[in-house]
Amino acid sequence: MGIAVLGPLLVAGVGNVSRRDRVVLAALAVRAGHPVRSEELIDALWGEHPPSSAHKILQGCVVRLRKALGPDAIETSSHGYLLALPPDQLDSQRFERMVVRARELLALGRADRAAYQLTEALGLWNGEAFSDLEEWPPAMREARRLHELRLEAEELRADALLRSGRHSEVLAEIRALVRAAPLREHRWVLQAHAQYRAGQQGEALRTLHQLKSVLATKLGVDPGPDVIALEGAILRRDASLLSGSPAVASRSTCPYRGLRAFDVDDADRFFGRRADVDACLEALRRTSLLALVGPSGSGKSSLMRAGLGAALRSRGTPAVAITPGQRPVDALTAMAGAPAGTALLIDQFEELFSLCDDPAQRQEFLRLLAAEARARTVVIALRADHLADLSAYGDFVRLVERGLYIVGGLGEAGPAEAIEAPARQSGLVIEAGLVDLLVREVKDDPGALPLLSHVLLETWRRREGNTLTVAGYRASGGIHGAVAQSAEALYAKVAVDQRHTLRDTVLRLVAPGPQGEPVRSRVPRRMVATDSDRDHLIEQLVAARLVTSDDGVLEITHEALARAWPRLRGVARR
Structure with a gap:
């Protein structure tokens, strides 16, 4: 059994499926593994004008789909109907897993395998995702997300082929990618890189100049630093252009949140x-x-x-x-x-x-x-x-x-997933032994999660190329020392006569709890930033991710700061 939604809906081994049954199945596939309320399915079928017999018609659709897919394929609960097929039987979920695996292979230097994986993944597409649900908002949102992932997969495949030395083979494909989405800057970078490898230095420079013109005309923006760096490398005939690709450069965005909690929009980076x-x-x-x-x-x-x-x-x-x-x-x-x-x-x-x-x-x-x-x-x-x-x-x-x-700890597999999955997403490599070391550090300590996230952030800052290393972890101060080290580094950086003010500023954001434990307090910024010096200190605390400033309100990122920084321990309990 297999269901295809990356194009017109198809069910392997099943003949023609009626339009209504296709719509119901596609709507269930949008939230595969999660229940969809009857009212939502009715909205997908008829919009704002359902017939009086809508619920009965919907039940008939579900009965027919169960006959086609198997009695256990669609479950009924008090919250609606749920598509309960294994993930490998839905092409959209298979596509996502293959892209994640390809990123991991590319980060490990296995470009040929990554290119094969991405070719297979892109081959699953036969049109626009959820084309049977063009006007149902949840499907439209999911289709847009999958379309963006498809564009990224196309670029990753071109990158993998470049790293495999197949620049002549992929150059025409990259030109087609640029024509299809001319505002995606990375495609132009890949094209220039491929042209340079093919011995077309002048063409590579013209590609970058054309990119600058497109960005200025269409978006009114300048190109990013990668473009400027590549142009300079081409002009000086940098030897590294013949052995690497633009995507090999270290990632500038850390996939870990540090002491800050994950929010709704961070769901794609939330693991474990x-x-x-x-x-x-x-x-x-x-x-x-x-x-x-x-x-x-x-x-x-x-x-x-x-x-x-x-x-x-x-x-x-x-x-x-x-x-x-x-x-x-x-x-x-x-x-x-x-x-x-x-x-x-x-x-x-x-x-x-x-x-x-x-x-x-x-x-x-x-x-x-x-x-x-x-x-x-x-x-x-x-x-x-x-x-x-x-x-x-x-x-x-x-x-x-x-x-x-x-809410307890992450269990046995959770910590490893929380470490490894964001790294895979961002093309980072983790040195052998680091995951085991980190998992041992946080084992049996349900309150260590923010410390784990913070030490990963500090380890990322000390990475070697695209690799998170054991040495970088140890240099950060480790699980229980990284927060204090970050705070102490900021303390040492400010002028001597401002250090008392810095500590006082942080202390104003902490209150003693019933048992004397530190509790973070939310304080209006105007009550703390009473002069330009304090305002500058606050900006430094925010830049160090030790304090957040949102909607005119300040708070320390986590109580862990008050517990882990020796200069605050004891003082915060008074």
Whole structure:
């Protein structure tokens, strides 16, 4: 059994499929492995004007599809219908896996194998993705994403062929790629590189000059640094142009988040929590309020936003994220203009007790939140040491009890996936032994995830070419020393007479918790940046990724800074 959606929908071994059945199957394939509500399938079939018998017709479509695909291919749940085929039976999922594998092969220097893998992957396309669902918004979004990945795969294949020394063979193909998408700068770079290798130095320079003209005329922008560097290398006949390709250069964007939590838009870089996301989605079938509870650093915020928030959005459910702050009732006004069905995500729920001093505000907030949970999906992320604080609010604590999900470490395979998968995506190579070393460091420590992400960021900064090394990891200070080393490096860089101000600035963003533990506080920037010197220090803290500044509000990126930096330990507990 195989289903093709990268073009007109086809089912291997099955004859003609009616238009309605094709639409239903394609809509299920858009969210393969996740339920699709009946109302959404009806919207895909008829748009805003469904017939009165729509539900009965839909049931007939599902019955016929089960006969064609097998009785277990489409599951029914309280949340709708779910396409439950193995991933290798859906061409869109197979395509994505092959592109990821090709990136990994290319990073390892196996260009021939990468080129073969990409040729096979691109051969799966027979037209536009989900062409049977041209007007259904979820399918349109997924089709655009897959189309962008297809364009990238075309460029990766050309790059792989160049690295294999097949510049004469691929030059005509690259010219065709440029004509098909002239605003994709990297295609011009590949063309110039191929021309230079083919002995056409003048043509290569003309290609880059033409690129500059296209960018200036169409977009009003200048070319990126890669173009300038390649032009200079061609002019001086740099020998490296005959042995490498533009994509061999070290990546300028780090795939790791450091101390910052993953957000909804970071879902494509969020790895290691698939089982948790699935379990949480299953829990939301039973209850409308889900409480993610775990120690500081266990990854609650990332799981809620990049895991659940992104999964809900992929199903067509928008989400709004808030934090309680000092006036939690006011924070709920974010839902005032939200469309019906919008999920509510509440991060740092412990602020209800650590920042809000008004018992009446707390009581009213929890009353309103219970009402919200009757009308929409609500997910909260709460630090485990504040769970007991809810015991005084009987009605609300019963809701939390029904939807409690304990967030622990990443298990056995999770840490390795969180390290390796972003590296593969970015074309990075990991030195043998580094993954095992990192996994041992974080084993049995559910609060070490932000430290792991930060040390990976610091190891990336010390990479050798495209390789993350054990030496780079050790130079960063290791799991428990990297945060302190980053803070200490900034401390040493500022003028001596500003160091007290720097430490005082950070301390203003930390408050002592009930047991004296450091709790990050969100403070309006105008209350901290009272002069130009403090404002400059804040910018340095933001650049070092130790502090975030969003919407005029400052906060330290993670409590780990207060715990791990010796200059703050003890002081923050006073």
